[in-house]
Amino acid sequence: MPADAAAPLTRTSLAEQVRERLREAIVCGELPQGGLITEPVVAARYAVSRAPVREALLALERDGLVTFDARGRARVLELTPRVFEELVAVRVSLEGLAARLAAAGDTADLAAALEENIRRQGDAGTYRDLTRLDVAFHELVVRAARNDRLLAAWLTVRCVLDFWLTAAFRDAEMSVAPRTLAVDSHRRLLRAVASGDPDRAERAAVAHITRWRSYLPAARPAPAAHEAAR
Missing domain, CATH: 1.10.10.10 (Winged helix-like DNA-binding domain superfamily/Winged helix DNA-binding domain)
Structure with missing residues (x-):
């Protein structure tokens, strides 16, 4: 060349x-x-x-x-309430469908991968580790739907999801409540998808996503230009 x-x-x-x-x-x-x-x-x-x-x-x-x-x-x-609500609306549509499609297929390998992810969430030492595992959990479900267009659409919001979850865990200072919420809610979603019931899986995905409203990070004032350029 x-x-x-x-x-x-x-x-x-x-x-x-x-x-x-x-x-x-x-x-x-x-x-x-x-x-x-x-x-x-x-x-x-x-x-x-x-x-x-x-x-x-x-x-x-x-x-x-x-x-x-x-x-x-x-x-x-800026992670404003509007950004959060837009993210929730998109995730409910995409991940609800993904859970439905995943549950309709062979879930054995997916269930094992999700179980391992949840185990690692419980052992996560930092909020960043927990966030990465959280996002990875949802990506496993979306990929299991085996729908390329659905995956492509979800990947467009992946970075903002990562941003928001990191802010939520950081603001909570890795307290027991959000960690427990993440692990327990993910386990419920795992059981729903593994059940093979598409309706149950979709309901569990929607419930998991909307439950995070109680941990909405507060909007922050915009900093001066030099603060972001350091």
Whole structure:
């Protein structure tokens, strides 16, 4: 392969690395909600040019974690009650259907994978570990539906789900209540899907998703520009 044909891959790789680092900084709260993300500061921080930073920010916009204001400035998504309700509405539709479809198929392997995931949730040492396992649990169910279009639609909200759950667990400071809620509710969903009853599985998925309203993270004031650019 000619050397110039491989050159763009290097920049794409850099952009993906910056994207992943920024995504984790956003999800973990290192970059405050509503705060500005300035390209020069990010470029200096990660020792890259501004081009991959711009690509990373555009990718994060597609992930739903970054918005651009009227002046073209990137800001971290604010987890407002409206964002939460929109997320719930989409998840109820997609994950309710996914649970229904998964329950209609062969659930033995899925049940074993979900059981192992739940076991690991109980052992999770940090809120970030718990969040990753929580999101992975739901992805297992969605993939078990064996519907590519459904999976593609769900993946568009995966990052925002990760962001919201991380904020919820962090705000609760890993107290017993949300951890117990997650483990117990996931176990009920597991039993419903494994039962092979599509109606029961769908009801359990919807109940699990809507039960999180009691842990809605409070909306936060937008920080000054320099706070998000540190």
